[in-house]
Amino acid sequence: MDSISELRQDIVSGDWVVIATGRAKRPQDFLKSKRKPFNQPKTACPFEAMEKEPLLFYSHDGKNDSENWWVEAIPNKFPAFGKGVCETYEKKGPYKKKEGVGFHEVVVTRDHDRPLATMTEEEIELVIRVFQERYLALQAQPCIEYISIFQNQGASSGASLSHPHAQIIAIPVVPPDIGRSLRGSVTYFQEHNACVHCAVIEYEVSIKERIIYENEQMVVLSPYATKSAFEMRILPKQHNARFETTVLKDRFALADALRNALGKLYKGLDDPDYNFFLHTAPVFGVEEYRHYHWHIEILPKTSIWAGFEIGTGIEISAVTPEAAAAFLRNIIL
Ligand SMILES: [Zn+2]
Ligand SMILES: [Zn+2]
Known part of the structure; x- marks a missing residue:
């Protein structure tokens, strides 16, 4: 399978699931002993420098000032959805599947140790503005039926990096x-x-x-x-x-x-x-x-x-x- 992922429909409930093989995990990667430590020091954080080509960014004054960037949207380096062909679905025996066509982006705020909960109203407004502008850009893309915006904060929430960030995933189905x-x-x-x-x-x-x-x-x-x-x-x-x-x-x-x-x-x-x-x-x-x-x-x-x-x-x-x-x-x- 060349595409990043595949959507499969549960034959009984009708719910869609995503099999994201593009994230390349082998069964042995699921071993408990392989789990990474959560609290990364700032020096080992991949979000410390601004991405070379962010999709969108703002400084505190709401300008596109790259030196003083405060929030940026970037493509996810390990996306669950990616490029592909728009299709209704393909039948395989009694089952239905679809290519995982879509977009997976990350919204990063600059401070390594400052979660959304401690930001000012003005700072949070800029984050919401990025959500909204990326939403509008992604909804104009072909195939997209739903755009999910979410944040996982902390290890037990499923976040893999401690630096505060949110995600935007645009997918070709309406989720269950x-x-x-x-x-x-x-x-x-x-x-x-x-x-x-x-x-x-x-x-x-x-x-x-x-x-x-x-x-x-x-x-x-x-x-x-x-x-x-x-x-x-x-x-x-x-x-x-x-x-x-x-x-x-x-x-x-x-x-x-x-x-x-x-x-x-x-x-x-x-x-x-x-x-x-x-x-x-x-x-x-x-x-x-x-x-x-x-x-x-x-x-x-x-x-x-x-x-x-x-x-x-x-x-x-x-x-x-x-x-x-x-x-x-x-x-x-
Ligand atoms: Zn960081
Ligand atoms: Zn109402």
């Missing part, structure tokens, strides 16, 4: 979790003629019990049914299916919300590992997805999926969302 989320919001829309997320925001803002932080445009809350302890969600108060259409004023409001959410987690739980990811409508063109409402989910690594979770998909959270929200709400930054 997004598919479920879209179907759920369509069903609610058909039954209530309203957006499910707007209904949640309206209720949560009125009762305040699970609200962690809010500003004029954004709300940070603990979901009613949390998947893990201290899980948080950031949602725009105004209905909008698409993150990429966020305007300047809302980007600053999002930066403020993200700074508060991550800052409270950092201070309250002593810098826990976490994953955060964006859920937004699939790439524009196929459908409008007007019923959808983009949001960010932050999942601290407060537990490890064990047999019950893996086998059933039901997660057991040891803290009530109400107690978690009250705890985080009261953390003063």
Whole structure:
């Protein structure tokens, strides 16, 4: 197989998985003894110099000043998706597969030891701006159906480098979790003629019990049914299916919300590992997805999926969302 990866569809669930052989791991590389140490010193960090040809970069003043770069987007050196031929899918016996056509980029902030949680609102806004601009560039590429933006912070979150960075992966299918989320919001829309997320925001803002932080445009809350302890969600108060259409004023409001959410987690739980990811409508063109409402989910690594979770998909959270929200709400930054 020449391509970087291959998407295969589970014949029973219909879920897609990626087999990324291009990342060239041999079975013996999975041995426990082969795992690399996580905390790299700055001297051994691959992100210390700016890439020769970054896809995009900004200095603190929002200019393209390479000397004083603050944030850059670069291609991932070990991509999970790459160049290939756009195709619907290929049949192999009873199975379906597709070439892993897509893009895999990394968004790096300059400071080796300063995680997003400790950045200023202005700095976070620049990171969000890079997310948005790369999103807009990638959605214009052929084959792309969904663009995932996420950050793994800390070894237990799956990050392989300690230098803070986020990733953007553009793929040729709508991922299973997004598919479920879209179907759920369509069903609610058909039954209530309203957006499910707007209904949640309206209720949560009125009762305040699970609200962690809010500003004029954004709300940070603990979901009613949390998947893990201290899980948080950031949602725009105004209905909008698409993150990429966020305007300047809302980007600053999002930066403020993200700074508060991550800052409270950092201070309250002593810098826990976490994953955060964006859920937004699939790439524009196929459908409008007007019923959808983009949001960010932050999942601290407060537990490890064990047999019950893996086998059933039901997660057991040891803290009530109400107690978690009250705890985080009261953390003063
Ligand atoms: Zn570094
Ligand atoms: Zn909505």
